[in-house]
Amino acid sequence: MRAMKNIVILISGRGSNMQSIVRAARSEQWPCRIAAVISNRADAQGLEFAAEHGIPTAVVASKAYPSREAFDAALQAEIDKFAPDLVVLAGFMRILTPPFVEHYAGRMLNIHPSLLPSFPGLATHRQALAAGVKVHGATVHFVTAELDHGPIVEQAVVPVLPDDDEHTLADRVLAQEHIIYPKAVRWFVEGRLRIDNGIVRVAADANPPV
Numbered sequence: 001m002r003a004m005k006n007i008v009i010l011i012s013g014r015g016s017n018m019q020s021i022v023r024a025a026r027s028e029q030w031p032c033r034i035a036a037v038i039s040n041r042a043d044a045q046g047l048e049f050a051a052e053h054g055i056p057t058a059v060v061a062s063k064a065y066p067s068r069e070a071f072d073a074a075l076q077a078e079i080d081k082f083a084p085d086l087v088v089l090a091g092f093m094r095i096l097t098p099p100f101v102e103h104y105a106g107r108m109l110n111i112h113p114s115l116l117p118s119f120p121g122l123a124t125h126r127q128a129l130a131a132g133v134k135v136h137g138a139t140v141h142f143v144t145a146e147l148d149h150g151p152i153v154e155q156a157v158v159p160v161l162p163d164d165d166e167h168t169l170a171d172r173v174l175a176q177e178h179i180i181y182p183k184a185v186r187w188f189v190e191g192r193l194r195i196d197n198g199i200v201r202v203a204a205d206a207n208p209p210v
């Protein structure tokens with residue numbers, strides 16, 4: 001029997017990636033508990049979904065702290081109340097300090113709406129359109145102190161179509177995010193991820209579906 005793993009999910013807004021993970025964890029009966037959903041904004045829409053699904057929620061308001069260091073320390077204290085095995089950043093729009101990242105080294109995942117290492121930072125869909133790339137996508141990666149870097153767990157590719165604008169492209173990418181993020185989190189929960197010299201290896205499924 002595998003031990004239940006505790007997952008804490010951090011959001012800043014809509015929380016659609018968080019929802020896709022919660023739904024997959026429940027319907028596929030992962031050996032984990034979504035221990036909490038924490039937001040840095042009290043008005044994050046995703047908090048409502050979490051509460052409706054019986055998941056403890058908390059707000060650590062970034063506005064209320066005088067510095068990044070003070071905010072990250074408060075956030076870490078709140079997260080650690082839930083004894084997480086994994087911290088999942090799901091549209092968590094904050095730059096994190098190195099001590100915070102170090103504290104969760106090897107147990108914090110992020111999703112970024114581009115094919116990293118292309119287009120780190122904000123407005124990724126606008127960046128992709130401006131660069132004229134013909135494919136775009138999303139990346140799930142382990143978090144390291146360098147923004148939008150870190151060992152890549154999974155990626156999904158979508159075409160960039162001639163008539164795309166930021167919104168049509170964002171929608172196409174988001175649909176893929178909702179597939180790859182639950183998949184990557186499930187791999188972590190099942191203990192299948194190993195980081196080997198900065199490269200993520202995914203072990204074969206011990207119990208493949210029949």
Ligand code: GAR
Nearest residue numbers: 013014015016017090091111112113
């Ligand atoms: C997602 O597209 C996610 O990849 C992106 O924010 C959106 C959040 O949507 N994250 C970043 O840009 C992180 N740098 P959601 O709240 O509906 O999951």
